[in-house]
Amino acid sequence: MNKRILIIGGGYVGLYTALGLRRLVRRGEVDVTIVDPRGYMTYQPFLAEAAGGAIEPRHVVAPLNRLLPGMRVLTGRVTNVDHDARRARFEPVRGPAYELGYDIVVLAAGSITRGMPIAGLAEHAVGFKTIGEAVHLRNHVLGQLAAAASTDDPAIRRRALTFVVVGGGFSGVEALAEMQGLADDALRYHPRIERAELNWTLVEAKGAILPELAPELGVWTIGALRERGVDVRLNALLTSAADGVAALSDGTAVDTGTLVWAAGGRPSPLAADSGLPVDAIGRVKATAYLTVEGIPDAFAAGDGAAVPDLTRPGEFTAPNAQHAVRQAKLLGRNLVAYLKGRSLKEYRHAYLGSVAGLGHHQGVAQVYRIRLTGFLGWLAHRAYHLAWVPTFNHKARVLADWALSGLFRREAVQLGGLEHPESDFQEALREHVKAA
Ligand SMILES: Cc1cc2nc3c(=O)[nH]c(=O)nc-3n(C[C@H](O)[C@H](O)[C@H](O)COP(=O)(O)OP(=O)(O)OC[C@H]3O[C@@H](n4cnc5c(N)ncnc54)[C@H](O)[C@@H]3O)c2cc1C
Incomplete structure (x- = not known):
């Protein structure tokens, strides 16, 4: 019987592992099932550009069933793994849960947004990890401008035009920068709003931002954001979001209509909940061969795994796309070696550096010793990420989006109604009942 391989998670690690298997094994040699709650891989480094409107959201995601013909793609979530019995409990998007057997x-379930017990956070904040959140933010920012332009009440206006992002890592900084670019562009359609009326605040718990880059690049970015009018608050914590007021540990209180929580992630709880070995922060304990420590027939990589960093003895690889993709490629090869009884290879990759886009044709980049800021940093950010977008099809679409947004003005239509398509119809039905 063919070996049954179950891949839990269809993000970077899941998709690239499956693509590797497609290349390395003949059709029919193994049965691969890949499970993901959304059914598509999200290219997260471009979420900010999707939120800012430079890239069409559909071009930032890659449907698994299209990329993995011949493999079984299940949409839903694995809620528990009983590895001794080689069975996983699967909850499909619709219908009752059932068991999936595997060998x-x-x-590869990655990480989830790290929550905190902060009053008002669940009611007033939005995360920044999924394409749904990116699309929502884009509509929301444009909706806030429209709301401000439609009222003379100064308090409502000020709240609508105040935007707070918590988290000075890649996702928070890029989200804020792209939202600001979108709002600045859209102002030309709202002559009653002055640019100076827009308030932007970035809140970071530590004394620096963009920790994956050299400190000088973080300092440069703070300067660039402040020049654009962003209030960058370092060493500050969000202590409450009750009533939509962002209260900070430095005593500041910001009444805001937009609160984005981008304060980092934590490993998927699946491994810990399934009794698999995890470290102190909940990452699956992986070996340098990307197998699970002390457990036969189990592999792990990416944000949810503690993979030893052989280039920095004693440390673990950082949770980023660069490691996730490279680990997945090796994981695919090691899986095939494991099936064929050959020896496995160790994961060894020295971090190359990173890039961040800041909208407004600005960015920062650090690759080996080369450091770029401003326009060159922005170009490097785009070139780097374009190279890593999966499939030629998606690369071409992203490139076309950039070309169009360079040639024409950014599309500034607010499609918030997409989030509640039923409401117009329900209102029509209510009117019908009234009239009857
Ligand atoms: C906004 C943002 C910007 C980023 N920018 C950069 C950047 O510029 N550079 C960089 O290097 N990195 C960046 N990253 C980090 C990078 O995206 C991650 O390191 C990478 O996605 C990790 O890959 P992964 O496969 O481990 O997890 P993911 O790609 O997150 O994949 C995990 C998958 O598992 C699925 N899943 C979760 N639970 C279950 C379950 N129970 N059952 C089945 N499936 C499940 C999820 O739906 C998801 O599809 C960014 C991240 C974010 C959020």
Whole structure:
């Protein structure tokens, strides 16, 4: 019987592992099942550009069933793994849960947004990790401008034009920068709003931002954001979001209509909940071969795994796309070696550096010793990420989006109604009942 491989998670690690298997094994040699709650891989580094409107949201995601013909793609979530019995409990998007049997499991469920018990956070904040959140933010920012332009009440206006982002890592900084670019562009359609009326605040708990880059680049970015009018608050914590007022540990209180929580992630709880070995912060304990420590027939990589960093003994690889993709490529090869009884290879990759886009044709980049800021940093950011977008089709679409947004003005239509398509119809039905 063919070996059954179950891949849990269809993000970077899941998709690239599956693509590797497609290349390395003949059709029919293994049965691969890949499970993901959304059914598509999200290219997260471009979420900010999707929120800012420079890239069409559909071009930032890659549907698994299209990329993985011949493999079984299940939409839903694995809620528990009983590895001794080689069974996983699967909850499909619709219908009752059932068990999936397997011979080898790949844990690739990544990370989830790190929550905190802060009053008002659940009611007033939005995360920044999914394409849904990016689309929502784009509509929301444009909706806030429209709301401000439609009222003379100064308090309502000020709240609508105040935007707070918590988290000075890549996702928070890029989200704020792209939202600001979108709002600045859209102002030309709102002559009653002055640019100076827009308030932007970035809140970071530590004394620096963009920790994956050299400190000088973080300092440069703070300067660039402040020049654009962003109030960058370092060493400050969000202590409450009750009533939509962002209260900070430095005593500031910001009444805001937009609160974005981008304060980092934590490993998927799946491994810990399934009794698999995890470290103190909940990452699956992986070996340098990307197998799960002390457990046969189990592999793990990416944000949810503690993979030893052989280039920095004693440390673990950082949770980023660069490691996730490279680990997945090796994981695919090691899986095939494992099936064929050959020896596995160790994961060894020295971090190359990173890039961040700041909208307004600005960015920062650090690749080996080369450091770029401003326009060159922005170009490097785009070139780097374009190279890593999966499939030629998606690359071409992203490139076309950039070309169009360079040639024409950014589309500034607010499609918030998409989030509640039923409301117009329900209102029509209510009117019908009234009239009857
Ligand atoms: C906004 C943002 C910007 C980023 N920018 C950069 C950047 O510029 N550079 C960089 O290097 N990195 C960046 N990253 C980090 C990078 O995206 C991650 O490191 C990478 O996605 C990790 O890959 P992964 O496969 O481990 O997890 P993911 O790609 O997150 O994939 C995990 C998958 O598992 C699925 N899943 C979760 N739970 C279950 C379950 N129970 N059952 C089945 N499936 C499940 C999820 O739906 C998801 O599709 C960014 C991240 C974010 C959020």
